[in-house]
Amino acid sequence: MSTDTTTENPEAAAEPSPGAAPRQSPTGHRRLLTRRDRITLGLMAGLPTILHVALVWLTALASIALAFTSWNGIGFDSIQWVGLQNFRELFTNNPQFWPAVEHNVVWFVVLILLPTPFGLFLAMQLDKRIRFSRVYQTAFFLPVVMSLAVIGFVWQLVYNPDTGLINSVIGANKPGHYIDWIGDPDLNLWAVLIAASWRHAGYMMILYLAGLKGVDPALREASSLDGADEWQTFKNVVFPTLRPTNTVVLVVTIIEALRAFDLVFVFNKGAQGTELLSILVTNNIIGESSRVGYGSAIAVVLLVISLAVIVPYLIATFRKERRA
Template identity: 30%
Template sequence: MAGTGFLTTLSRGFERRLPLIVVSPLFALSLFFVYGFIAWTVWISFTKSGVMPVYDLSGLAQYERLWTTPRWYVALKNLFIFSSLFIGISMALGIVLAILLDQRIRVEGVIRTIYLYPMALSFIVTGTAWKWILNPGLGIEKLVRDWGFPDFTFDWLVNPDYAIYTIVIAGVWQSSGYAMALFLAGLRSVDDEVLKAAAIDGAGAWRTYTRIVLPSMRPVFLSVVIILAHLAIKSFDLVVALTGGGPGYATDMPATFMYAFAFQRSELGMAAASAVMMLATICAIIVPYLYSELRGARR
């Protein structure tokens, strides 16, 4: 009997610890391959690493070089332009489309699928498709000229002053449907009793949305901004597929800057410093969001 009781206790203890036993290897691997390599990148950013990593610390030399490199300022400027337009236009289109679909139209499912479909594609596919569309010799410019407008010009893809806006066009095309889905979910979560009360009080559709519905969706707006900002900062594959960072490095982003210095110019320390700056930017966005969410949950 004593032996049976011991085995029962052991079995129960094993069952209680089974989830921890299953999750522990995955957690350990995540710590090593994610946070371990983040720590390694931070360390390399303080060294004079070139083609191969060097582990002797050299202070802030790589960061000083980074912030005196004109190409880095071009990348930051492009990131600001792209992020501002990408987030702003995607949110504007998303909320307008969500409000239209919230009217319970018959073909809502079809329209929602059409607008959500681009999000199912990778940024590589999106960039390649828009590269064909915007190519002066293949796409919109050639099509309009074939229609009888020989003076029509749309060469943004090869124009250093406008190439960054082609990335905005492709990014908005892919992500505005996702923003629409999030906003639509937020609209559908608004209490119908509140809307009925507003209608009884004589509030029109415009005042109902601007005074009641949209202000109550502040958490949804914040989530959309965080998600789109995260996509904007990580924009690497879209830039590579659409412009390759060119013409020259006119459409360079911090991610493509890091790639160029790591794998093309073999300056590992410089690339690590730019990666750390990208990480700091993401943390500056995510940490306040997490803090506000946790504080709201405690309340």
């Protein structure tokens, strides 16, 4: 006598076969996500969001609030509200503030005038698909993926007054005649900028190389048929097409100039001649005489300058997306 398997094993009957259609809800809609899937997605999206809000947004808001206080960083009961006093002192009584602003501006000007065009030149050459182009891309992009602390250490060896490469080549490594590239206030900023430009050129090369991939080859062929040489093709066809890439490059370069810290701190911890806004923030917050409120005020100024650059870029980007 045969038995009904569905009555003897109801669980087996409830499970769909491998080729069966997805289970439907009583209303007739297909259930694409199970409860376990929703929990997994919630954890994957929720935990990074919580960490981002806690470590970025909350700390930024706390810094803005602390900018209007006086606090030595020891005990919350020592926080005192001082209003705009930190900002008044920063703009009027700090002899390092305006030199730091000037150095940040110099940092931006050097990066936009030297390594950025050089990165574009490298991208143009590599876009021609020359032999070993992958090797060249790796070699020029390697400093970008390296830690800035490692880059600073390498360039410290290059600038060493006694055994450094530069002084050894130019014969300036003798006692009493050597050039102190890092210790001289008239030279140390430019020495650091050379190291920063070495890294920035590879970054710009990759950005422009990605932009050049979007240039229609038909436009170049048409320009060549019209008798235009390579420079005319670049000036009238390629460079106008790179306008979105140029905008990204400009924003990235400004951000790089404002957040410059690692190289300077590794070189000489922001000694005279290499003062930067980021160095002033660090020295006031974790220095010998901790002034968390004053350092936060400098950080707020740096944040405002950054937002003044980033916000217009984001607005323009969103407007283009809406028009598209």
